[in-house]
Amino acid sequence: MGETRKKNGFVKWISSGKVNKRLCIVTFMFFPLLLLLVFTYVPFFKMFQFSFYDMKYIGSREFVGLENYINVFKRDDCFRALALCGYYIIASFIQLGLALYFASVLSFKVKGGGVFKGLMFFPFLVCGIAVGFVFKFFYTRGFVLDTVLQWIGFELDNLPYWLRDSSINNASLAASSIWRYMGQNMVLFIGAIMSVDSSLYEAAAIDGATGWHKFRYIIFPSIKTIIVLNMILSITGSLSVFEPPYVITGGSFGTSTYFVIMNKLAHENQKVGLASAMAIVLLLIILVATAAQKISFKYFFGDGEEEAIRTRRKREKARRGQA
Amino acid sequence: MNINTTAKVKKGIWAVFKYFTLILGSFISVLPLVSCVITAFKTEEEYIPDYKDHNGKYLSPCLCEPFPPE
Numbered sequence: 092m093g094e095t096r097k098k099n100g101f102v103k104w105i106s107s108g109k110v111n112k113r114l115c116i117v118t119f120m121f122f123p124l125l126l127l128l129v130f131t132y133v134p135f136f137k138m139f140q141f142s143f144y145d146m147k148y149i150g151s152r153e154f155v156g157l158e159n160y161i162n163v164f165k166r167d168d169c170f171r172a173l174a175l176c177g178y179y180i181i182a183s184f185i186q187l188g189l190a191l192y193f194a195s196v197l198s199f200k201v202k203g204g205g206v207f208k209g210l211m212f213f214p215f216l217v218c219g220i221a222v223g224f225v226f227k228f229f230y231t232r233g234f235v236l237d238t239v240l241q242w243i244g245f246e247l248d249n250l251p252y253w254l255r256d257s258s259i260n261n262a263s264l265a266a267s268s269i270w271r272y273m274g275q276n277m278v279l280f281i282g283a284i285m286s287v288d289s290s291l292y293e294a295a296a297i298d299g300a301t302g303w304h305k306f307r308y309i310i311f312p313s314i315k316t317i318i319v320l321n322m323i324l325s326i327t328g329s330l331s332v333f334e335p336p337y338v339i340t341g342g343s344f345g346t347s348t349y350f351v352i353m354n355k356l357a358h359e360n361q362k363v364g365l366a367s368a369m370a371i372v373l374l375l376i377i378l379v380a381t382a383a384q385k386i387s388f389k390y391f392f393g394d395g396e397e398e399a400i401r402t403r404r405k406r407e408k409a410r411r412g413q414a
Numbered sequence: 415m416n417i418n419t420t421a422k423v424k425k426g427i428w429a430v431f432k433y434f435t436l437i438l439g440s441f442i443s444v445l446p447l448v449s450c451v452i453t454a455f456k457t458e459e460e461y462i463p464d465y466k467d468h469n470g471k472y473l474s475p476c477l478c479e480p481f482p483p484e
Binding site: 189192193196197201202203206207210211213214217224225226228229234235239270274302 | 435444447450
């Protein structure tokens, strides 16, 4: 009798609205959080732990403290590789500029706009390894790029070896990166531009605003947040480039980026501790770069609805001058 | 030239520039893929002579990998 009453009480308690709501929240959150913990945070903290050891994947490990971190800063190849990211950072700015231009053009009425959008977005749908192989073929001496340049009038003998010549090969690889990601950035920009209230353009047209004015005073301020997002994604991506140099040149002829060297150390040389330390250093560099970018953007262009710090300071200075 | 004509000329130049960049951008976007697809349909006989011409003379060793000689 008592047991039945207890059971009934439990059923009543569990089917009550308050408990149900909490149970729902816990059940829905449990598996995603578990997956996040098991596949993201635990491996990350394990890697952080490995960075303090001299170890291989199999076998004993020896605690070496900060030695791996010191080695990262001492090794020439690590920082030379990091300097190579400069090519990709410059490329990311070109990519964003092109994406913003095409997005601004394609957001308004253009004949065949859908076709142009589709064609330009298409490279993003191809997987990175396939893009690598496509460009390996594209840049090969006497193949696609050289053929197209010969149509224009260039002599094959005057053209450089796009992947072998160390003065140009990193720029060639960075160009393949622009080719792949420009469409993605463009689509994000188009989405943001489309969300701008069209009455603003009409009002601007009545006031005699030119296309440039519309871009400078309506489009640009309205899509600042997306520009910052794209910039952060592009620059963090530039710092951790892996696929183009790994697939196209295999890291030879001075194209080894930081990630390619890290991969080589971890998987070929089995220096797991050193590679982990490199990954942590890269993470810190990315965090610093992202913070610097956010701060500088806030200073020059403002944050969302917020006014730019530079503009506010200028206005305050002018007001003080008047007083 | 009155203001209307100047505006019309500017608009025309902008339209030409706009479509030129759009066509060029689209061409560059599809060129590597299309060339790859066309090559995929080539027979070995059509493909290898061209490769042999450049082999050793122009191709770097790392680039020989995807196109190994017979």
